[in-house]
Amino acid sequence: MKRLKKILKILLVISLLWSTVSIVSYFYWENQNENSQKRTSIKQEQQVFTKEEVITDLREYKEKLESVHPNPYHTITEKEFDQLMENEIARLTDEIDRKELFLVLSRLSHSLMDEHVTVDFPEEFKTKMIKANTKVLPLKVEIINNRIFIQTDLTHQIPQSSELISLNGTLSEKLAEKVLNLKSGRSEKQIAAYSSDSFSELTYMLYGSSSSNKIQYKTNGETKTIDVEGMDYEDYLEEKALINAYTISDDGKTAFFTFDEFDDIHTENKLEDTIDQLFSDIKQQGTANLIIDMRNNLGGNSKYGDQLLKYISDKDFSQMTSSVMKVSDTSRQEIMNYIPAFIRWMHLQYVIPMLRPLYTQELGSTFTIDFDMISPYPKSERFNGDVTLLISERTMSSASLFAGTFRELQIGAIEGTATGGYPEHYGNVSSIYLSESGMAVQMPTSINYGVGGSQPVMPNQND
Known part of the structure; x- marks a missing residue:
């Protein structure tokens, strides 16, 4: 009987110790996560960065890439990647806004030819755009061989499968080139698919809000030009769901x-x-x-x-x-x-x-x-x-x-x-x-x- 009591006491102590350590662990990690999220949120509120801050992030990007990715330079040499990064750094001005940083990181990711090395459209942008009723291009497109085809005009003015000729004076070939350089993938088709899926967000990052758009397109061999109003980003997300x-x-x-x-x-x-x-x-x-x-x-x-x-x-x-x-x-x-x-x-x-x-x-x-x-x-x-x-x-x-x-x-x-x-x-x-x-x-x-x-x-x- 005494031995049984002793065993029960030992089990009780172990149980209490386990519970105490588990409770401490829970609050410790919850506090760590909360503090980390707060630090990140504060950083994401910052809209303009010094050249030195951006260079620090770019160096960190490369460091993380090499420490995490099993084979980061499978389609490009490290020397080639370093040269691309130095080219991006050379183009930096004394102050860089968050949009430009996104574009720089996206172009670097594109060079690695891996669909899972990417910079997704930042959540902090989505939140601000919804609050500000930001206008975006109301189009769903498909990019094929550097040509842009309009699959759906959410304002119902442009016929389906029409080819985009120009957007606000920018020829579609030039626009496609810029957009494609912001997404990564193992093949041209894969890059085109990801770029098509994010077309309105990427044009916003490149050119800003699209409250009014002059669109030239071709349908049934005929070229037409119309003015298309932008769509509230929140409404666009619902249509794109x-x-x-x-x-x-x-x-x-x-x-x-x-x-x-x-x-x-x-x-x-x-x-x-x-x-x-x-x-x-x-x-x-x-x-x-x-x-x-x-x-x-x-x-x-x-x-x-x-x-x-x-x-x-x-x-x-x-x-x-x-x-x-x-x-x-x-x-x-x-x-x-x-x-x-x-x-x-x-x-x-x-x-x-x-x-x-x-x-x-x-x-x-x-x-x-x-x-x-x-x-x-x-x-x-x-x-x-x-x-x-x-x-x-x-x-x-x-x-x-x-x-x-x-x-x-x-x-x-x-x-x-x-x-x-x-x-x-x-x-x-x-x-x-x-x-x-x-x-x-x-x-x-x-x-x-x-x-x-x-x-x-x-x-x-x-x-």
């Missing part, structure tokens, strides 16, 4: 799933719930055909691809065979952000054993993660009808990873054009906030080896 939603035909035979993003930060409903509800409704209505439209899907979190594949594959699968990750302080911190604050006091290898090398190996080294196969849902829960996947040059990153797996498993027909993304790509992106400006830059921390290899995924008709 991504869609993760489905419809089922009146007869219940066909379901059409518009899958624009492997995430739900821009959509009303949780993506995981949307996918589950889709297959619940399909089962209830006895739907025989499922069409998954990923023609405008630029990627996101591949876990949603796993969830979808569990419903439509009858074989075990893994979208990635392996991932080679580079050890860096940035990667360690990025992983820590996914661990609940109350257990961050534990060594990383005890929390996520597969990432033990990230914590134990030397900075700058790499290690390989091999992925286990994932089992699909039981046949009674799966969709057993015909599945068709729609892809295009705007199918990128995690979406191309999914397409490669879909093709490898021979789940169904693939229609459209070759994906812009590649199943094998640099990924696991970290957001890095530069110390002087607080501007966010995105950099990959690993090489992901996806099913399907290093080439774009092709539709079936090209077999």
Whole structure:
């Protein structure tokens, strides 16, 4: 009995110690995160920087790139990159505003030819533009071979697929060249897709607010010129909103799933719930055909691809065979952000054993993660009808990873054009906030080896 009491006392002490350390850990990390966010927010309020501040950020950008990226100079030599950076520095004036800093960083990222080394349109700009009712160009475009085609005029004045000839006196060829130099990618098609997607934001960064626009365009062989008013940025974002939603035909035979993003930060409903509800409704209505439209899907979190594949594959699968990750302080911190604050006091290898090398190996080294196969849902829960996947040059990153797996498993027909993304790509992106400006830059921390290899995924008709 005495021994039992002693054991219970020891367990109580251990429990209290564990609880105390966990509580302290929680408040410590929460305080750290809050302070870090405050520092970044203060920096992001600053609109003008000295030349020295910008140079500090550019040097930090290069330092972070080399410490985080598994192979930053895979298409350009370090010497060539250094020369491009020195050219940008030589053009700096004594004072540089936030827009110009964005343009400088974007041009440097473009030179690296990696879709995951990028400077996304800054959130601090979005917030200010919405508050100020800033006007932007109300066009959705597609850039093809340095020509700009208007897919949608949100003011309904310009016919669809008209070719843009000039914008406010700037010839479209010159405009396309400038815009394309602000986005990165492994191919010209990939760069064009990302540039098209951000066209209105990029023209704002280049030329400012678009309250009134003189647009010259060509349609049916005829050239016309009209004045087009700008659109409030908030309204533009609503029109541009991504869609993760489905419809089922009146007869219940066909379901059409518009899958624009492997995430739900821009959509009303949780993506995981949307996918589950889709297959619940399909089962209830006895739907025989499922069409998954990923023609405008630029990627996101591949876990949603796993969830979808569990419903439509009858074989075990893994979208990635392996991932080679580079050890860096940035990667360690990025992983820590996914661990609940109350257990961050534990060594990383005890929390996520597969990432033990990230914590134990030397900075700058790499290690390989091999992925286990994932089992699909039981046949009674799966969709057993015909599945068709729609892809295009705007199918990128995690979406191309999914397409490669879909093709490898021979789940169904693939229609459209070759994906812009590649199943094998640099990924696991970290957001890095530069110390002087607080501007966010995105950099990959690993090489992901996806099913399907290093080439774009092709539709079936090209077999």
